[in-house]
Amino acid sequence: MTHATVIGAGSIGVSVAAHLANRDVDVTILDRGYAAGETTGKAGGLIFSQLHEPSDVRAMDYSIEYFRSLSDDDNHFTFHQTGFLRVGTEAERPVFEHEVAMQQEAGADVRLVEPDEMRSIYPDLSLDGVTVGTYAPADGYADPHTFTTTLLADAEADGVDYRPGTSVTDIDPGDSPSVTTDEGTIETDVVAIAAGPWSHRVASLAGIDLPVKPYRAQALVTTPVDVDIGTVYDAHEEVYFRREQEGGLLVGDGTEEVESDPDDYSQRADFDFLAKMSDTIDHRLSAGEVGVQNAWAGLCTATPDGHPLVGRPPFEPGGASRPNGVVVAAGLQGHGFMRSPAVGRAVAALLCNDRQTYSDWDPTRFDAHPGDFEIEEMLKLEGKHHHLR
Template identity: 80%
Template sequence: MTRVTVIGGGCIGVSVASHLVERDIDVRLLDKGYAAGETTGKAGGLIFSQLHEPADVRAMAYSLEFFRSLSERDNHFTFHESGFLRLGTEAERPVFEHEVAMQREAGADVRLVEPDEMGMIYPSLSLDGVTVGTYSPSDGYADPHTFTTTLLADAEANGLEYRPGTRVIDVTASESPSVTTEEGTIESDVVVIAAGPWSHRLAALADVDLPAKPYRAQALVTAPVGVDVGTVYDAHEGVYFRTTQDTGLLVGDGTEEVEADPDDYSRRADFDFLATMSETIERRLSAADVGVQNAWAGLCTATPDCFPLVGRPPFESGAEPRPDGLLVAAGLQGHGFMRSPAVGRAIAELICDDRPPVAEWRPTRFDDDPGDFEIEEMLTLEGKYHNLE
């Protein structure tokens, strides 16, 4: 039986492990902390197919069905299919029209909407200044921590060996790769690095220069506002928000487009972020005052072209990977939670069927060393389509 060691107990690592266990693979999952204890536990939980590239839209079809199926068969996890509305002005209309046509062709259930229809979708929403939007009734949200722990429990019941509190200190890439922890060395046939913002450091232990940069993103939860607005992204203001179970709102973005140290970054939300988001939400809900109950900052991981790194990495830019059993699943650009089912399936198909992931996700796609690169926030539309500007 193939032996696989997965490093990282967030939604990506757990999804990889779960998909492999379903294929009768012998899997050990290592985590320096505990499941969903870092990046995953701080995620906003949005699940949507309104993405910028066809490959991502098609991958999300699998993820959406995975979330629905898990929600139906396991009462610990709920996928809230609340719909997802993007708001824009005439400045965003060309991009919205372009993306809706592309997304529909790729199979997404999405349409262009005008203010009258938006008002019927979410009556509590103030549409001041909004002239156009896009809407998918099939999108929604879920709790990332609950998803990850539910999937982990299922995988453990099916034979997964889970080792929380296990810090990796070395990774050896060879014909028989191994992972060295503080407790000893684990021999494997395949090692999968799925450690979020720590992935580039773990890859470096195996002499792989992974083009990935961690960066901060921020979120807050408001006091109850008494309205249900499902899931909304204001493309003009650059803020997303969704209903919480106690009728408050989870509000996010606050992206800081500079590289962060995953072991030394501010986990507290900035005052400017809190003030700006509060003003935006008060305006969008026509509310006099929106109180903040909780706020935090977490990390996302960027790549040079905003596509994830899923598959066998090269040891030199432009070179083919050596058959050494080292795989990566990283660089999800802030959309790791909602794409985790598709990433888990991609890694399982690569290991079990030798089926490579989509070309846009392959770590070998960079012909030249990308070197230093600018971090780009994923949700924003600015600069995505220069031919439409």
């Protein structure tokens, strides 16, 4: 393979392009808008290894090291290694204990923590009702837009041809693949679809029925607060918050587990979300009077089983035939930015070595079409380990 065409210039698409360019593959990357202009630019920027499945934990080992390395090498991008504390009640303890054991076995530096240690980690955090937590000191956060544009600049220096403002109108997925755009046709060896919530529509241009659904999530940034805090997830209330560099807090989740139209959804945060986040801040932090500086909604993309679709897809789930000239990198369940380095590596390994890095992510894993599947938000604990409930 000598040439790849990547559709989508968010963190996933740019990572795919950068990893392929590092293997001396010529890459063209297309986006109807501009880099990090949609889902990536609205992401919360959390980077953490405390995930629910071993394959995802192992993927984050690579991603965290990638973020750290880029941060060390480039003064435009910074990975803030603040640590990540999850807090909960006795209702969350069985899941916390199970996940910490699994995460440690998968190689993560994470431990179960009790209230005394939590107070030493974040003294300004109120532990009212909290009886248990988990903590990973290597976790943290970064700015998704800066990461993507920094990595794209590096990729362009390596020869990647970036074409913003280019709409894809057709894909030929056959033995001699091509991508038709409003600027002309590109002959290529493989088409990589990394279009986030638009991935289903883009894949349909190649005759592929991709089982993904976009769903809405919300976040806000407060006015500056005088508290010392890093990155926290309240697993009982299902809310995360972290420090922003300007002195405020980024607070979020507000997930709606219903399908949204990526071309027609409300990008404004709901009043109920703003009220709940305000109550959480008052409850967990003695920050005094706190205002809202900015609030928004973005889109995540779900799959039937919560695992990403990274690899060569069949024309339809459960089908035996699949196109030779298409790979997908979609359905990251709201964790796309932080897993983007691992996804880029996985796509490059598959295309250059024909090796599937994470079997749980293989798009051919479904035995049958899942039909109208339910959307499940992946940061929360509820429903993840049924045998513990």
